[in-house]
Structures are given as C-alpha cells and as structure tokens.
Amino acid sequence: MSNSGGRRLKQWLIEQIQSGQYSGLQWEDETRTMFRIPWKHAGKQDYNQEVDASIFKAWAVFKGKFKEGDRAEPATWKTRLRCALNKSPDFEEVTERSQLDISEPYKVYRIVPEEEQKHGKSSMAMAATSSSGDITDMDCSPAEIEEFMKEEEGCGIQASPEYWSQGSINAFSLHQDPLPSGTLSSVFSQMMITFYYGGKVVQNTHVTHPEGCRISPQLLARGALYSSDSMQSIHFPPAEIIEYDKQRYVTRKLLGHLERGVLVRANQEGIFIKRLCQSRIFWTGLGEVGSQYNPMPGKLERDAVVKIFDTGRFFQALQLYQEGQIPAPDPTVTLCFGEELNDISSAKNKLIIVQITMVNCQHMLDTMNMRRTQAYSNNPNLEMCDEVASEQMARIYQDLCSYSVPQRPACYRDNMPITA
Incomplete structure (x- = not known):
C-alpha cells in the first residue's frame, strides 16, 4: 500500500478498522465514534510480532518507512502510529476506557468531529497537521519517548556486552603515579x-x-x-x-x-x-x-x-x-x-x-x-x-x-x- 499524497490518517485508519484483518482493531461503540487498537508490550512472553505489531507495521508501510526485506523494528512502528494519533486533531485518547493491564491490552481513541476541532482543539494540535493533512512524523512528546524506551527495553537494545564485562564498569586508564x-x-x-x-x-x-x-x-x-x-x-x-x-x-x-x-x-x-x-x-x-x-x-x-x-x-x-x-x-x-x-x-x-x-x-x-x-x-x-x-x-x-x-x-x- 502506498501513501497517495493528501490521504489523512483518519481515512486510512477507518479503512483498516473496517477491513477486519487486524486482530484487536475494532469499533468500541455502535455509533462508530470510538475504536480499540491493540497495545501489547513487546516484552510480554506471549508477544507475537506478526499479530500484535501488524497494524503498526501497516502504518509504517503506508508512510513509506518500511518495506519487505528491511529490518523489523516493532517498537519504532508502534511509536510512529502513537505519535501520529496523539498529534492528529482527528483523534483523542479515551484513557478511562483503555485496558492496558489485561492479557490482550488495548487503547481506546475517539474520533473528534470537525466542528469540535474548530472550537475545542488547541492550536498546537492543529499545527501538527500540515496543509495536506499529513502528520508530522515521529514528533514525539517526552512521555511518548519514555514509552518508546520502555518498548525498547522489551525488545532489547543491541548493546555490546563485551564493553561491559564484569568489573569493567569502573575500569579507567589511571596510572599508579603519585598523588597529583x-x-x-x-x-x-x-x-x-x-x-x-x-x-x-x-x-x-x-x-x-x-x-x-x-x-x-x-x-x-x-x-x-x-x-x-x-x-x-x-x-x-x-x-x-x-x-x-x-x-x-x-x-x-x-x-x-x-x-x-x-x-x-x-x-x-x-x-x-x-x-x-x-x-x-x-x-x-x-x-x-x-x-x-x-x-x-x-x-x-x-x-x-x-x-x-x-x-x-x-x-x-x-x-x-x-x-x-x-x-x-x-x-x-x-x-x-x-x-x-x-x-x-x-x-x-x-x-x-x-x-x-x-x-x-x-x-x-x-x-x-x-x-x-x-x-x-x-x-x-x-x-x-x-x-x-x-x-x-x-x-x-x-x-x-x-x-x-x-x-x-x-x-x-x-x-x-x-x-x-
């Protein structure tokens, strides 16, 4: 799927919900003003990247940030969509409905009507959307960065353990010279x-x-x-x-x-x-x-x-x-x-x-x-x-x-x- 110019996140996401091909991505109410999006942490034992990161991967593909054959980065995919949702004036997280401490956690977002956006949304949120309706990519808040880092902990940063061997944490090239x-x-x-x-x-x-x-x-x-x-x-x-x-x-x-x-x-x-x-x-x-x-x-x-x-x-x-x-x-x-x-x-x-x-x-x-x-x-x-x-x-x-x-x-x- 390719990004065709001015298509907005709202239109794309509604299409994904209605397709029914992403497990856990569904409408929250009959009037279709709110929806659930799966939100399982990558560090959980039953985490399945193919299933639990599928909607995030789809957004990365749509934005041209990932193509088959590239290295999989589920935490980055998740952060891209989270940042896009939080920056878009079209969406508002409904935290009281979100369930993050269950076996299949999810967040709930509300689709904000355009009339309400004109009167209730802050100018900062509106400014995050460009004239073409696209979302500023990965422009995350400190809280979002912190959540991303927690995801990274779950995925495991590719550190170099040979640089952190036992005892080397305090190793410095200090010579046995007399006191300065x-x-x-x-x-x-x-x-x-x-x-x-x-x-x-x-x-x-x-x-x-x-x-x-x-x-x-x-x-x-x-x-x-x-x-x-x-x-x-x-x-x-x-x-x-x-x-x-x-x-x-x-x-x-x-x-x-x-x-x-x-x-x-x-x-x-x-x-x-x-x-x-x-x-x-x-x-x-x-x-x-x-x-x-x-x-x-x-x-x-x-x-x-x-x-x-x-x-x-x-x-x-x-x-x-x-x-x-x-x-x-x-x-x-x-x-x-x-x-x-x-x-x-x-x-x-x-x-x-x-x-x-x-x-x-x-x-x-x-x-x-x-x-x-x-x-x-x-x-x-x-x-x-x-x-x-x-x-x-x-x-x-x-x-x-x-x-x-x-x-x-x-x-x-x-x-x-x-x-x-």
Missing part, C-alpha cells in the same frame, strides 16, 4: 567522566576545573548557560556514532531533552550535582541514600543540589576494606538519563549512562589494592611503596577531619541564575 601535586582542593576536584551508549564506552573526559563542569549536548550547549571560564564544558557524544538505527534514533530524541544538562562539582566533601535538564535522571553511588556502604538508586529532582558521592564515607569504607571487613568501595557514581535505574547490573541495557569517578579516590583504591597484593609477597623492594601509601592515607584522614563541613553544599548557590 597542588592544594587539597585541586586534588579532590579532579574527575573522570565516562559516557556509555547502550553499554558501550564512547568517550572519556578528564575534569580539572576547580569549579567543576557542565555536561550537556554539544549543539545545544553553544548558547551556554554558564560561560566556559566559570566551569569546564563537557558534551555528550553525538548520537550519530551509534551503529544501530533504532538505538541511534531514540538516543537522539533523548538528547533533545537534555539541553540544559547537569552541573557537577567535586571537592573535599564529595561530588555534587544539580540537574537542569528536562529528562529524568537516576543515580547510584556512595552519596546520601542507601545504607552506610551499600549504594541504592536515587532520583535527581530538578534544580536541587544533591551530594551523590561522600568522600568521608568512601575513606571509612576503604579502611574497612583494608581490614578485610567489607568489599572494595566504589569511587564511581553512575547516572542514568531518561530511564529508571534499578541496580547497577541493569546499566548495560540503558541508552545513556554517564559515570563520574573521583580521580583521587580511584588512585587511593588502586594503591590499597596494590598494598593487598603486596601483603602476599615478600619482596623487600616494595616496602617503601607501602610506607608512602600509609602516609598518604594518614594525611588525607587528617585533612578530612580538620575540614569544616558547611551547613549547606557550597557547590552551587541556591540563587544561581539559570537562563531559560
């Missing part, structure tokens, strides 16, 4: 920022600016909210580097909701973050949530300053690790953009993960591991290195104890101006 020279504040301000797309490392950036950094998409960051001399600017890698089409498409859409980015700063207290962007962000690390040494996922509220890594906690845990009481503490914080993060093991399936590591804490952990290895060795040439490590630990503990913790995080003022 300079003041204590400059030592603790250094961070390593690592970007993962679909479980694959795509970029590493070293932060050295004492005021921290702003992480945001590159194109949208050119009109920076904060000047480059006030903090370091770090940009998300472009979605074009992603190999797989559907992952690249939805990552690009998600990046569009990160335009204001996040502010991150590290000091003697730990790592602080301020979320400015529209997208939800979940995180896990040795911060202000969870039990004492077991990080639990948290959610960042917009414009709130949150301590996502506590230096004092880390060194307490490091001491216990040295004594063999607990596993090694993690000097890394994991941020998940746009998707909920239940635990660190699920991070490899996420579209965008950003990991932030305090360079100094990573160095101390590496030093501790080296000391533990030396404990099983009788090499006298390594004794000096052990003494140096002990002196470093003692100095840091002393500095931490003498550091006066302010009543409020000093990273970002509450009244810091944020330009829209």
